[in-house]
Amino acid sequence: MTVDTPAAPTAPLLQLEDVRMHFPVREGLFLRSTRSCRAVDGVSLQLRAGETLGLVGESGCGKSTLGKCIVRLHQPTAGRILFEGTDLAALGQAALKPWRRHLQMVFQDPVESLNARHTVGEIVAEPFVIHGEGDARERRERVLGLLEKVGLPAAAADRYPFEFSGGQRQRIGIARALALRPRLLVCDEPVSALDVSIQSQVLNLLLELQRELGLSYLFIAHNLAVVKHVSDRIAIMYLGRIVELAPADELYASPRHPYTRALLSAIPRPDPRGTRERIVLQGDVPSPISPPAGCPFHPRCPHATDRCRVEAPALRAAPGRPGHTVSCHLDL
């Protein structure tokens, strides 16, 4: 997908360089911080204008934390977050404000992310108020335009969130995120709280908006079928690190990392005649407070060798596969 952007088409809109987010773990009698939880542990990736990058992983892998670092709801512990060449991680709150309009977030839970005491009109207009845009009448007009864009009637503006279903509330959240005409939307599990028949409505809306507005998405989710449907490229995350990144079709056709293979084989397919081998991983995801030495996946990996137990693999290009990177010592 190509979009008209001021930057050259090859320059990334967003570039992460070795981003780390370590939370202190306070414990003991005096709640001293003795250890840290390495939620995001050295992530580097690029997102091009107009592109959707899917970010997949299981609970606790750090995918949501990474999303929050990008929109600077978290201040990352280390690393650079370059948005059109400017390092957002180095900016203070005041310097950051003009940038915030370009990066917005859509949250998973459309109940908790909307203020129940505000009308939908007030919720969607809040970004204008915060950024001092327009007068009351102009804001109202733009709110109605946004509601129409996400498929809600104008009358919705004067009603409260509880009057809407889950799918409609997610549309309200999307309208708010679009208010300041952002370049990048970080969508954190935007459809996982919705019923199947409503999910497809919201996914269609996100795809339409992308085509119409040239938006870039970081699409965070655990449902691989959903992620594949919307993404151009997909990154697989495990214990705070990217273990594999590839164009969407390529990743599904020839996954290289044993974790990606297990994930793909674990998805229940809606086909009762399916006869595929399921790779059932043993054990649980280790804690990011005390991640295993060497490759973070080695305790669950069916192919682990001695080298995997001591040496952490770096993300490297998969031989002969353009745009496909994987962090595994083994050439599977």
Added chain:
Amino acid sequence: MTPVDAPAANDVILSVRDLVTTFDTDVGRLTAVDGVSFDVRRGRTLGIVGESGCGKSVTALSIMRLLPQPMGRIQGGRILFEGRDLATLPPAELHRIRGGRIGMIFQEPMTALNPVQPIGRQLSEVFLLHRTRDTADAWRRGTEMLRKVGIPAPEIRMHEYPHQLSGGMRQRVVIAMALACEPAVVIADEPTTALDVTIQAQILELMQALQRDLGLAVVLITHDLGVIAETCDDVIVMYAGRVAESGPVEAIFDRPAHPYTRGLLDSIPRLEGTRKARLRVIEGMVPGLRDLPAGCRFQNRCPHRVDRCATAPALEAVGPGHEAACHRWRELPPR
């Protein structure tokens, strides 16, 4: 209990007939389940699928007689199990069946377990209620059960509290409790929804292995069509409190007859589908229980609606063991 192969009519061990369950609320009496019937066969898995509010969980709670009190009530119908009607059974007799002959697995293992008791005590309690008076014997049986569901070092785990276990381990404990007394039927309400996919695969595999070993009948309630396709023999599709379609799993996925079933199957993104293509949708949303349309409840979202749909369609046979409640199933275009 012995494993069984081919199902026969006499293999029906739980039969639900015309179940009607209502809730008394501030806005009056709402009918959450409206005339639902199905049979559960020994050694087979029956899946009940549907979206929020379709009545699938209320059906499960009705079978167990665990409806929230005093609002929830079974207004009609029979729940026949081992020669008795659970819908009218006195509470004292119910206690013997619940957790004994019928096991339960709920969605969120953390809420199904007592957070302030070690899991060993909770697991032994099941045996003390149904099998033995000897606490040491109950503890030993509990340890054995944990081993059977694949928990490493069960002797140590018995002394731990639920919060010390991971989500997948907790669900294994809940499964161990449900299977402790070798029930004839297990009712599992979204047993893997709160779990990650790799852990879900472990739990589904475990349930299937235990089912093979014990000849269990399973009622699996889920919204996930993938889980249904991979684990169930028979399927019931529910919509707004009624059965829209039921039949063998292959028939439901290969030859869905009801427009709602077709819509559901068409709207899920598939791994083999074209990326970024427009997904088919079911327009609109599920009607609330307060404003259900007269006649077919799917009519306001149905692309095939005609005047006839203002009268409620009955379930009719559309194939071997396959029924659908649609006036127009014969006229629908092939998929």
